[in-house]
Amino acid sequence: MEHVIDRVLLDETALQAKVQELGERITRDYEGKDLLVVGILKGSLLFMADLLRAIRIPLEIDFMALSSYGSGASTSGEVRILKDLDQSIENRHVLVVEDVIDTGLTLNYLMDNLKSRGAASVKVCTILDKPERRRVAMTVDYNGFTIPDEFVVGYGLDYAQQYRHLPFVAVLKREVYGG
Ligand SMILES: O=P(O)(O)OC[C@H]1O[C@H](OP(=O)(O)OP(=O)(O)O)[C@H](O)[C@@H]1O
Ligand code: HPA
Numbered sequence: 001m002e003h004v005i006d007r008v009l010l011d012e013t014a015l016q017a018k019v020q021e022l023g024e025r026i027t028r029d030y031e032g033k034d035l036l037v038v039g040i041l042k043g044s045l046l047f048m049a050d051l052l053r054a055i056r057i058p059l060e061i062d063f064m065a066l067s068s069y070g071s072g073a074s075t076s077g078e079v080r081i082l083k084d085l086d087q088s089i090e091n092r093h094v095l096v097v098e099d100v101i102d103t104g105l106t107l108n109y110l111m112d113n114l115k116s117r118g119a120a121s122v123k124v125c126t127i128l129d130k131p132e133r134r135r136v137a138m139t140v141d142y143n144g145f146t147i148p149d150e151f152v153v154g155y156g157l158d159y160a161q162q163y164r165h166l167p168f169v170a171v172l173k174r175e176v177y178g179g
């Protein structure tokens, strides 16, 4: 793996400490509310699994699969729903879980889409935020780490579907993705 990784940006200890902190905040904020946690596949998988275990109130989970990056390192700008929710979200408090907010195009599309379904509230929790790359204004309700404008992999994030399983977040060497 060393030959493709430039440097580790966030190690496992830092990620897990932040996940606990986010879980505690969410627990406090959603106490007594009907909470539905929606993971956005595939990138949120590892973060979602860790975050859920750090939330100490009743909740349900569901998943959506969206895609705009295809197999490369830059967004197509066009968001597609590959898998929708299994249930109605009318009058429910929805917390969307993402791995990274980059241009914001994916989430912008998704938030509008979910709000139009009559949810009581729709908020977002991401482990990584890259505000320098934003193309649409976006309120991030729960953010783990603000990171620089570099293409990262690991902890759910891929390059060409690889590296998602790494327990840390790393910057890929530029020659790997041709950036
Ligand atoms: O803010 P944006 O520029 O829209 O980028 C962020 C989105 O892009 C990635 O998903 P991707 O489409 O690569 O699917 P994946 O989760 O299956 O990797 C990531 O998981 C976010 O959902
Ligand atoms: O830095 C990133 N890495 C992987 N997938 C992504 N999708 C948006 N930004 C990224």
Ligand SMILES: [Mg+2]
Pocket (backbone or CB within 6 Å): 043, 069, 157, 158
């Ligand atoms: Mg991706």
